[in-house]
Amino acid sequence: MTTPQQTAKRQQPAGNAIARILRFGLTVLILLIAFSGLYLGFLFLREGDRPKWIMALAAIVWGVGGVALLYYLFNSLVELLPVRWTTRLQPFVFVGPGIALLIWFLALPALRTLYISLFGRNGPPSLSLTMLLAAPGEYFAALSTQFVGWNNFIAVFTDRLMLGALRNNILFWIGIATPLTVIAGLLIAVLADRSNFERAAKSIIFMPMAISFVGASVIWNFIYEVNAPGSPQIGLLNAVVVALGGQPHGWTNYTAISPWNNLFLVIIVVWLQTGFAMVLLSAAIKGIPEEILEAARVDGATEIQLFFRIMIPYLMATIIAVTTTIIIFTLKIFDVVWVMTGGQFGTDVIATQFYRQSFINRNSGFGSAIAIILLVAVTPVMVYNLRRLKDQEAFR
Amino acid sequence: MKSARAANFTRSFLVNGILALVVILWLIPVIGLLVSSFRERFDIQTSPWWGVLPHRDWVETKTINPRELGLDANGPMTVEGITATFEEFRIGVEDGDKRLIWIGNRRLGTVQVQEKKWTTTANLNLENYRQVLQGTDVEIKHADGTLETVRGDDFSSALLNSLTVAVPSTVIPILIAAFAAYGFAWMSFPGKRFWFAMVVALLVVPLQIALVPVLRDFAGLHLNGTFLGIWLAHTGFGLPLATFLLYSYIRALPRETLESAFIDGASHFTIFTRLILPLSVPALASIAIFQFLWVWNDYLVALIILGSDPKTRVVTMKLAAIVGDRGQDWHLLTSGAFMSMIVPLLVFFLLQRYFVRGLLAGSVKG
Numbered sequence: 001m002t003t004p005q006q007t008a009k010r011q012q013p014a015g016n017a018i019a020r021i022l023r024f025g026l027t028v029l030i031l032l033i034a035f036s037g038l039y040l041g042f043l044f045l046r047e048g049d050r051p052k053w054i055m056a057l058a059a060i061v062w063g064v065g066g067v068a069l070l071y072y073l074f075n076s077l078v079e080l081l082p083v084r085w086t087t088r089l090q091p092f093v094f095v096g097p098g099i100a101l102l103i104w105f106l107a108l109p110a111l112r113t114l115y116i117s118l119f120g121r122n123g124p125p126s127l128s129l130t131m132l133l134a135a136p137g138e139y140f141a142a143l144s145t146q147f148v149g150w151n152n153f154i155a156v157f158t159d160r161l162m163l164g165a166l167r168n169n170i171l172f173w174i175g176i177a178t179p180l181t182v183i184a185g186l187l188i189a190v191l192a193d194r195s196n197f198e199r200a201a202k203s204i205i206f207m208p209m210a211i212s213f214v215g216a217s218v219i220w221n222f223i224y225e226v227n228a229p230g231s232p233q234i235g236l237l238n239a240v241v242v243a244l245g246g247q248p249h250g251w252t253n254y255t256a257i258s259p260w261n262n263l264f265l266v267i268i269v270v271w272l273q274t275g276f277a278m279v280l281l282s283a284a285i286k287g288i289p290e291e292i293l294e295a296a297r298v299d300g301a302t303e304i305q306l307f308f309r310i311m312i313p314y315l316m317a318t319i320i321a322v323t324t325t326i327i328i329f330t331l332k333i334f335d336v337v338w339v340m341t342g343g344q345f346g347t348d349v350i351a352t353q354f355y356r357q358s359f360i361n362r363n364s365g366f367g368s369a370i371a372i373i374l375l376v377a378v379t380p381v382m383v384y385n386l387r388r389l390k391d392q393e394a395f396r
Numbered sequence: 397m398k399s400a401r402a403a404n405f406t407r408s409f410l411v412n413g414i415l416a417l418v419v420i421l422w423l424i425p426v427i428g429l430l431v432s433s434f435r436e437r438f439d440i441q442t443s444p445w446w447g448v449l450p451h452r453d454w455v456e457t458k459t460i461n462p463r464e465l466g467l468d469a470n471g472p473m474t475v476e477g478i479t480a481t482f483e484e485f486r487i488g489v490e491d492g493d494k495r496l497i498w499i500g501n502r503r504l505g506t507v508q509v510q511e512k513k514w515t516t517t518a519n520l521n522l523e524n525y526r527q528v529l530q531g532t533d534v535e536i537k538h539a540d541g542t543l544e545t546v547r548g549d550d551f552s553s554a555l556l557n558s559l560t561v562a563v564p565s566t567v568i569p570i571l572i573a574a575f576a577a578y579g580f581a582w583m584s585f586p587g588k589r590f591w592f593a594m595v596v597a598l599l600v601v602p603l604q605i606a607l608v609p610v611l612r613d614f615a616g617l618h619l620n621g622t623f624l625g626i627w628l629a630h631t632g633f634g635l636p637l638a639t640f641l642l643y644s645y646i647r648a649l650p651r652e653t654l655e656s657a658f659i660d661g662a663s664h665f666t667i668f669t670r671l672i673l674p675l676s677v678p679a680l681a682s683i684a685i686f687q688f689l690w691v692w693n694d695y696l697v698a699l700i701i702l703g704s705d706p707k708t709r710v711v712t713m714k715l716a717a718i719v720g721d722r723g724q725d726w727h728l729l730t731s732g733a734f735m736s737m738i739v740p741l742l743v744f745f746l747l748q749r750y751f752v753r754g755l756l757a758g759s760v761k762g
Contacts, residue, residue, distance in 0.1 A: 046622060052553050056560040059623050063564035067571055075665045090664055091585035098576030098635055099591055104613075105632025106598045109606035116608060123608075191415045196408070203748065204419050207426075210744035211737050212693030214712040218719060218733040219425045222432065222726065234444045234726075236428060271422065276755065283756055303407075332602050335695045339716050351696075354604050359700065364608055374602045381600050389596050393589070 024080045031073045038066045071097075110375060117153070117368035119146045152369035162370070164259075165348040172262040173269075173330035173349065180270050182323050185277025186315070190307065192278070193285050202282065206275035213272070213335030220268045221340065224251040258346040265347060268336055273329070277322045284318035285311065328378055350374060433730035434520035440726045447517035454495050454510035461506050469502045476509055524731035549728060550706065551735050554714040558692055558739075560623055561702075561710055565630035565691040566684055572631065573638035573683075574646075574676065578668050580639075581647040582654065592643075598636040606633070607700055614701065621708055626701045633697070634687050641754070645679035646672060682754025685747050689740050711736040 041062045078089045116123045125142040132139050156162050188205055192198045225235030226248045233239040238248040251264045288311060296306055334351035337343055343352040350370060358367025432445045460475060467473040469482045478496055480489045485498035485507060495510040523536045530548035580592050610629060619625030657667050695712040702708045704717060715732050744751060
């Protein structure tokens, strides 16, 4: 990919090296001006007190424009270098910022979180170079007093609240919410495929995907709303229950049926995520060759047999992919539980425990250990993805 | 032949019927919210929202003052031809289409004569929205004509904050991902395979893993509670998926087009901006919708990085705060929830095609 560009540069008239150096210097200058301009913009956005909408607009222009400008200027700078250096450095202008951000926000934090998880409440003492140079003994002494080894991980699997959270994640979120979502998505996809209003139906089932978990929590809180027995029930569920002769309850905080009150949170997520499963499965159903189905029908297969003997095996790859995605998603379920119950009434999950330990109890060692557990749980999928990437590369 | 057609008809009837039922079931929660958001505060708390539909209910026809009739509330009384004690009237005494009910206490209360009639409790207006949107004091007009001054909930500024967070948090990662995807697809540099494997590995990494270290870095850089901080965070968390999807798309573009552009002397930058970006619009659109909805609806990252400072608080934070503080204020919760949903719902219904395409392209996100 390098030769065409070299041809391009060779076509430039020779002898303008000085001009090029001047332009290079100018670009560096512009880059410096751009940097200070962006910094001034940052200060303005932080301190400014203009009307809200002006600040919002300015922030958007500053952020988006700033990134585009930096790419443009860095690229101009690199293109002014001798050709050899251009081809060598240009990939880093293109790929570098992305890789840097990935390292800063995901790759490195994974290692740092692992490191923090080996320490007590306050995590490892913050590393300052001056202290390390001036009094290395003190630093390492502080380090070793804070060091707790695997204790946080032992605590994760013995703490009563944490065990409840693990149970909820495994039993209710992976064990019940996930299959329920996939099955509902599959059934609706099959029904929609044979109905007369497929597009409209799919659109509506899919719609909750656009709603935030906080918004959905408000919607369902309203359905579960309870009034004192005897007064009119404004929550739909309690109105139905009372009409059928039952007692009204708060459902999500109905600890008498604990842990099954979790099911009322599960319903919310099934409502939200079924559309996702449906869309992917529906696309896969469209891919089943009509001839196969027709041939089976001619042979006298019933619709039920058709569904289990032909469609399910045909859709298996998609079903597994959808199930995996939803498992990964439910593993990290947070917003719904946090807004609906705050993790009370036996509804805690791993992610709410993580939040409480890390940011409310300020026990960063324990919180980090929980985060590592989440990471370990998704590792098989990560390995599978990497293996698939390797297979694809082998074919190229 | 005829029976086959009849069976076909039954089957189609069954399929459409069940599906229609499911669709209605899916819609009811949202309809309940929407209808309630237009109702009076008092109405929401005392009568169910489906009361706006015509239904048969007891409707007051006249009110009788029992003291004017010289009745003694301590013994059995006869009102409108019905005899009962105070306790019975208190619950309501029914007689065919008529019901008598004691309103208020024993000494001062009155007796209401009610009849069962077709009625609705539809009394819809936009007052809840005015209260929830405005940042200053709002004068709310009640159905009975009285005025009340209440403190507005300032959702409009939360909406602006959400927009300020969501637009750059959508455009910046996609821009960076597009550059990176082009680099991975069309440039050669040392360690390319390793770096791309990192992108793929990070696809499923839960963002919880990053929150504690990132928060520490941000504290050092004074980025906590700033828009720049949350843009960076959303950019970092959104990059793996965006890069991966754009890479698959850009690599699949016809190689000849690019090679002829190189031969014509175009630089990588020119090819990227003039050729690749325009050709990638469908992929960019799907990823943009994905990322926009994800950022707009995000609660966890905003909770940790922006916090509840009204200067930067986004709609999900604001809404969750009302749930926590005033969970019974359904007039605010319903209208607030709908305000928070309106932007993503618009994006969703207008650009659904692209959204579905993006979902089908790849759907594993960390």
